Amino acid sequence: MSSERDHERFFPYEEPYDHQREAIEGIAEALESESDVLLEGATGTGKTLAALTPALEHARRTDKTVVITTNVHQQMRQFTQEARAINRQQSIRAVVFRGKASMCHIDVGYEECQALRDTTHDLVDAESERADLERRQRELLEESQAGDSEAAEARSTIMDELESVGEELETLREEQSTCDHYYHNLTGNTDDFYAWLYDDVRTPDEVYEYAERQGFCGYELLKDGIEGVDLVICNYHHLLDPFVREQFFRWLGRDPEDVIAVFDEAHNVADAARDHARRTLAEPTLERAIDELEGSDDPRADAAMNVLTTILTALGDTYEDALAFGQRETVDDDWHDLAIDNEDARDDLTLSILQNYTGPGVREDLESAIELGQALDQQYEEAFKDDETSTRKECPTLQAATFFDAWIEESDESGLYPVVSVRREDGDGDLYGRAELYTAIPQRVTRDLFDDLYATVLMSATLRPFDVTEDVLGLDDPTTMAYGPQFPEERRRTYAVDVPALFASRRDDADLQDTVADVVEDAVRMTPGNTLAFFPSYAEAQRYHDRVSVGATRYLDEPGTPASELRETFTDDDDGVLFTSLWGTLGEGVSYDGDDARTVLVVGVPYPYLDERMDAVQVAYETAFDGEEAGWRYAVEIPTIRKTRQAMGRVIRSPEDFGARVLIDRRYTEEAEIEMSEYAVRGTFPPAERKEMIDVDPEKLKFGLLNFYRDLDAYDGEPPAP
Template sequence: MATTDDYMRFFPYEEPYDHQREAMGTIREALGDERDVLFEGACGTGKTLASLVPALEYARETDKTVVITTNVHQQMRQFVEDARAITAQERIRAVVFRGKGSMCHIDVDYEECQALRDTTRDLVDKEQDVADLERQQGDLLDQAQDGDADAVEARNAVMDELRDLEDDVAEIREEQSICDYYYRNLTTDTTEFYSWLFDDVRRPDDIYEYAHERDLCGYELLKEGIEGVDLVVCNYHHLLDPTIREQFFRWLGRDPEDVVAVFDEAHNVESAARDHARRTLTETTLESAVDELAESDDARADAAHNVIATFLSALRTAYEDAFEFGQREEVGEHWEDLAIANEDGRDDLTLGFLREYTGPGFHEELDQALKLGRELDEQYEEAFKNGETDTRQECQTLQAAQFVSDWLAESDDLGQYPVVSVRRSDEGQGDVYGRAELYTCIPSNVTSDLFEDLHAAVLMSATLRPFDVTEDVLGLEDAETMAYGPQFPEERRRTYAVDGPALFASERDDPETQDVVAGVLEDAARMTPGNTLAFFPSYAEAERYHERVATDARTYLDEPGTQARDLRREFVDDDDGVLFTSLWGTLAEGVSYDGDDARTVVVVGVPYPHLDDRMDAVQDAYATAFGGDEEAGWRYAVEIPTVRKTRQALGRVVRSPEDFGARILLDKRYTEAAGMEMRDYAVRGTFPPEERSEMIDVDPEKLKFAMLNFYRDVDGYDGEPPRP
């Protein structure tokens, strides 16, 4: 078994914290036992290094690769810095991997890229064969000139083959599309690139710029160079998307059992897995498939047309029947779900398809559609390779047939929620059209196979508890669990639960309620020696109080669809600002507000997600899978994820031992009294015990005095404190 000294060679600083050393030992032992690890650590616990250090040592000793993955861009940048610090002390070969779309020099989609890549490689192979044959004929010519009669005959055969190959090369160059960047990858010496790549830890932007300056394809060079590396930094989709994952492991030259995965911000794996599992098919794709089949003279086209056209008709009927009075006219440019699920049987779309379908059998006709679709797809690829088309055409028949087959087989499975959505084309000005979607409610349907296949995984986050819920939802078995609370001095932080109105959606328009909330926010901003972060259940509520709160501080409003990075930069450069944003936006987690970037954070209300039919389906699926009652469904699907979001927001302040700050929960459901007065709605009990123990209940009108005392105790004010 490895000793502490074995993995400490990868620790890039003088000494780890005591809890870090303990965590590294636990993780190292778990990896040796091929056990997954659930690691919760508050900000400042050094989770990344505590996970990476033993993982790298274990991988080095057992010839494995460590993959660290996140869905937060800022964390990706932090991983690069940590990896650079490690490799400066103990050399490791590390790469940072990003999707093709952001690294392509000619801006083509994935299918076109693959076709160009295959044609280019075919050209280079043929040119290499031409060069080999030219050398052969030259040698044979020398032998023939020396009187070797057999060499003359052999050279004639080589020359015939050489002329054929030269014709093939000329045809490809004249009639087919290739990628010049990838061509240079294959025909020039790239040793210098790999020396540069592994001399440090390079960011994807660095790789793109380096390759672009030399007319090379950095993405393909990276793919060719990551085999057998020590560490890969990548996005979630490289592991959560089954198709990408298979290719990714192939590029690594590793089987899944040879990979140790570290998931950062792992509380997000649940929702990310759902996103990667969802499958959709639009009405326009179905229409294109019907048109494609109408132009085909293949004998299978009629059968394929029959089954796909029937599904198209059933989709249109399903959404038209689902519209309530006046709803069709209100449809805009964003997808809107329509309820088609039935409690007693199959969904309305499936029932409509079964009613409308006539023919020898839809299973048989779908099978013919799939076979024809695959052949058409191959023909389109060949046409693009041969230069007959400028772009790589997608086979609409194949996409439609595969989705319809999946829908009819799986739409009534446990954990699958069939959805029909509608939107209006031409940015909300055109016709209404529909989309069918298979929405996966239970993430373990996606993740359990992944975690079973990997050698082991470390899932780390500041908000993973309750561990048993995380294990159930993600399909983990017998995971090692550990949790470390805040490691900074408790006297330098305060957490207040303000006994203000319970901000149920039905109460938010009440003028008295708004007066109390606005007053608390005004007091918080006035008593804070620096910036204040205010998180709301929605962007609409953030905008409401941005307009209502009266403060001398400069106010900032985060709005949906806008670039939050610039807003954040402007806010942290201020020293007396208030930022109004949604807890479900991009600024509530994975974003650091260090030191005086933000001193106070306020979470206004209990930010439950929008409880629509889709969320009801998740609750029902969780209730069936994890307890058999509605209470379990609500707890797993709604309450715990919501409290995790709240805890993430609270973690935006107090991020170092020297830092200080106040965290405010503005809603009586957070108070201790709520557990007795309104038990069904109280949420305090969902927080971990040590976090509950720090919460101080306070009346709205007394918050300003509590904050004054706290910030004065930590010498937070420059000069005279504000008057309460």
Template sequence: MSETAGYMRFFPYEQPYENQRDAMDRIHNALVRGQDVLFEGACGTGKTLSSLVPALEVAREQDKTVVITTNVHQQMRQFVAEAREITREEQIRAVVFKGKASMCHIDVGYEECQALRDNTRALVDAERDRDQLERRQRELLAESQDGDGSAAEARSAVMDELESIEDEIDDLEEQNVCTHYRNNLTEETDEFFGWLFEDVRTPADIYAYADERDLCGYELLKEGLEGVDLVVCNYHHLLDSTIREQFFRWLGRDPEDVIAVFDEAHNVEDAAREHATRTCSERTFDSALDELEDVDDSRAADAANVLEAFRDALVETYEDAFGFGHREQIGEDWQDVPIANADRRDDLTLAFLQRYSGQGIDDDLEAATTLGQRLDEEYEEAYRSGESATRTECQTLQAAAFVSAWMNEGAKQGLYPVVSVRRDAGTDEIYGRAELYTCLPRQVTGRLFEEVYATVLMSATLQPFDVTEDVLGLEEPVTMAYGLQFPEENRRTYAVETPALFASERDDPAVQEAVASAICDAVRFTPGNTLAFFPNYAEAARYASRLEQADLESTVYLDEPGVAVEDLRTTFVDDDDAVLLTSLWGTLAEGVSFDGEDARTVLVVGVPYPHLDDRAEAVQDAYDAAFDGTQTGWRYAVEIPTVRKTRQALGRVLRSPEDVGVRALLDRRYSREAKAELGKYSVNGTFPHEEREELIDIDPEKLKFAMLNFYTDHDAYAGEPPTP
């Protein structure tokens, strides 16, 4: 790559890393051709700039907009920092976009905001028309006083129109309006846009600026989106098809004029499922039926007939699923009640068909939908006119849309019908919801990748690339992978051959003793802090208890579910001899850095497969069917995501070229030696080749000696090294 490559004008530092040079060149070439890119890069690769710099160059040359998106808050902050550095070198117009909920000054919902915005604009437009008519009537008055007879007649018509618009303004002023948005429309806002593009402003910056001036920062930001070079946003702005359509409209761009860059792209699979999944609660059906009782419309009876049948079928389905003592065990979190059947429609649909009686489900749903649309329009008008202080959402319309989707799409490949139940903390009442769970994320992402000009998906854990292509629906992307660029002599990665922590073996005292002993050795021989990840919080708590009973000088910290972790993390990194135990599926396993001496050693204990419930089985079955393989489902849905999470956890330490540390996988299933013996239970082969090459198989008894030698060679101990 030449130093004078055009895209280097967007590179804000003196020199790129060696692999960064190569990555930028390859990504630039791919984007020029409109190709998608899968880009795996370990910490230190400089992934953000490697993707952003060539994307900005192609966008500048081909008149496109770059949208970079993430679901990790820390990464959002890094994007802002990098964009600010770029603006110091090359002028770009960049904005950071967040949803209305986080930027609203009066805290109203989307529907209320939309009504307020329309009312306010109507009032301001009417006031402008009045002012124009006032000016015109004064001009005509002067002309008539000068003897122009036709001017007097014209002025009379203007005065009639003026009287009419005054009445309209009186009506509009009685309706709900937004003062902040009104100020947007009536005051000079050029100063805001000048300020906005002087630097890269965060949503918090924009909120504060607008709040001080009684403006609506969100609406101003939307106005400023058109024609920008770069937008930083959350996943849902691209993965939700409805939001994406609006978002591109605000950008003033067609989809083919957008280059999309996804950070932490290993999370896109789950995020796409979340955005595509539809749910409807029993309480929505109850509210819809209450709503219909007060409606004087011939369609109300038909609408209530079909919605009540579905609601009663939902209750019947979960009540029939309760075994002895099950009801008492229901908590405040949603718990699934499996209803799918291999050879026929699901239990809820069958119960609904059994309960329903009427002229026809489709006809009744059509009546419910059209009536719901009418009611929704009435609620909109009531809020606009000021008759209602809040914008009511039509429950009938929501329930009818869901039942229609359930009946029309519930049997399609890749959709899994499920019922869930929970207990209301206030009333102790148990209620349920129906859900159409999307098993195949490519049903969401495939369309997106087809629409936009090109995408770059980057992460430290995207391999194996062929699986990512299949799962997300990518067609022949350019792929590239770069391992850790930090000195190899500064790290060791061990596959410690402790007993395999199969779920059936975890309660075995001998297994626990062997695993706890290896953890204790790792903690004792770490000159500083140790991070330990477990398959779940229960296992973390089990071994935290064992470590507290051991003769350890290190402080033991335990991350627990439902407890804010930031204070715990801060306390841990401030310590200089501690171990923090957490779940690999918690918030510390990715997107959080433990730099320098924050943590020296990281352990992954066991192979942390997720809880394999019926929903997970449905995903496996969907992958088996979609990709025609009996083991494809397990590999795509369970094994590869689990190893990716493991690799993410290992990446929490060794964050700079100067860092020295040990990464250890405690479970025989990680070792090369046990691969032949364990067969399909081995996960060694699931790691990328270059990472397998770094894995050193080691007996648990030898781990402390290996760590002692490694850290001693790097003069890492502050005083005398510990004695084995």
């Protein structure tokens, strides 16, 4: 086993904190036994280096690659800074990888890029072949001039081949079916680029700019250059999307068992896995498939037409039947889910398909459609490569047949939830539908990934309870470690305000609104700096933004509007209050340092809207983990408290920082555990966090905040009068 000193060669600062050293040693031991790790650490724990230090040491010693991944852009920047610090201490080859769309120099889609790459390869291969033929014909010319008759005959054959290759080159160049940037990758000298790349840790923007100046494709250079690197920094997409993951490992030149993966903000992995597992097919794709088949004389077209026409009819019938009276008029350009699942039978769409279908068999016809779709797709690929079409055409028949083959096979499997949704075309046009296989149980995606990788470190400030994380993601007996807040306890306060429980059914109560508004006003007035106020929804945020009367500047975060500019304006202020939804983009992965935010308010227990999908997740968890209580706890309560804890973590970001967290709802109080235990949520918080919660009456909060901030000499001048 490696020693502590071996680990520290990758630690870029003077020495680890005591808890950080403990985590480093624990992760090192876990890696030796190929165990996964769940690491919960509050802000300031140094989770990133606690994971990277032992992972890089183990990888260097055992010839593996470390991949650190996140779904938060700010964390990508932080990882890059940490990797640069490590590189100054101990030389590593590190690459920061980003998706193709943001790095393409000619702004084409994935399919077009693939086809251009292929034709560019063809061009370079043809040029290389011509160079070889020209060299050979010169040699043969010399031999024939020396009297070798066989050489003259061979040269004649070579000259014919040269003419053919020349025509191919002329076609490729004239019709511009190649990418100049990628051409330069294949033909230019890229040594200087790779020397520059590995001299430091370069961001994707830096790579793009360097490549643009030199006429290269930076994305393809990264793909070609990451084989065998020590560290890759990337987003979740590269590991959670099955198709991308397969290519990603190929670019790395690694099998999954030679990769150590570190997931940051790992409380988000479950939702991200669901998103990446999502499979959908909309009505217009079916219509395009039928149009495509009508123009085909292939003998398989009749069977394909039969089954896809049946499915199109069934999809329309299903959403028309599922729309409630008056609901059609309320549908806009957002997707609206319709319930089609049945407890004791197949879903309504499958039943409609089977009832409408006539023929030898749905699966048999779908198999014919898939075979024909594959043939058509290959034709479109070749047509684009040969420059017969200006864009790479998609094959809707293949898309539709493949999707519904999976639908018929899998839609009644446990953990998958069949959904039909509708939206209005262009906002005011006709309705059209979409079928979706929604993955309710994330471990359908993550278990195989974690089993295949050498080891995984999942880290977050909010991973507990660990047993739930293990169940949801499909982890088997991982090593677990948790570290609470590391900054001075006297520089933080957590209050649970005993206002009546803000159940959704009571939010319109005027007296209750007055009570909550008074508490928010008191908190803002007593805060020496900015206040962040989180609500269960954007609608509730707007309600109190409009209702609260304070001297501070009020900011409102609204759905569908960019939050980055609002955040910058807010943090530039020194006496503002920002009203937002806990389920928006400002509750996690965003740093509010120093007086950017001094007090955080969480108003109510912000349970998400319980729609059909959430019901499906609950039911799936009930089935998988034995009981109705597990369904609610796994699907709703624990994710909600994790979001609440993330919001609370927006303040106190350094040892010098200070701030208050205020939870406004009786369900957070200790008394609720006795009087309304069915609804109490305090017990869902980790023990150390529960211990710090101070229960206060609504009218006493202002005195608590006054005393806390006055003791820290936080007010500029005389404190406000309570």
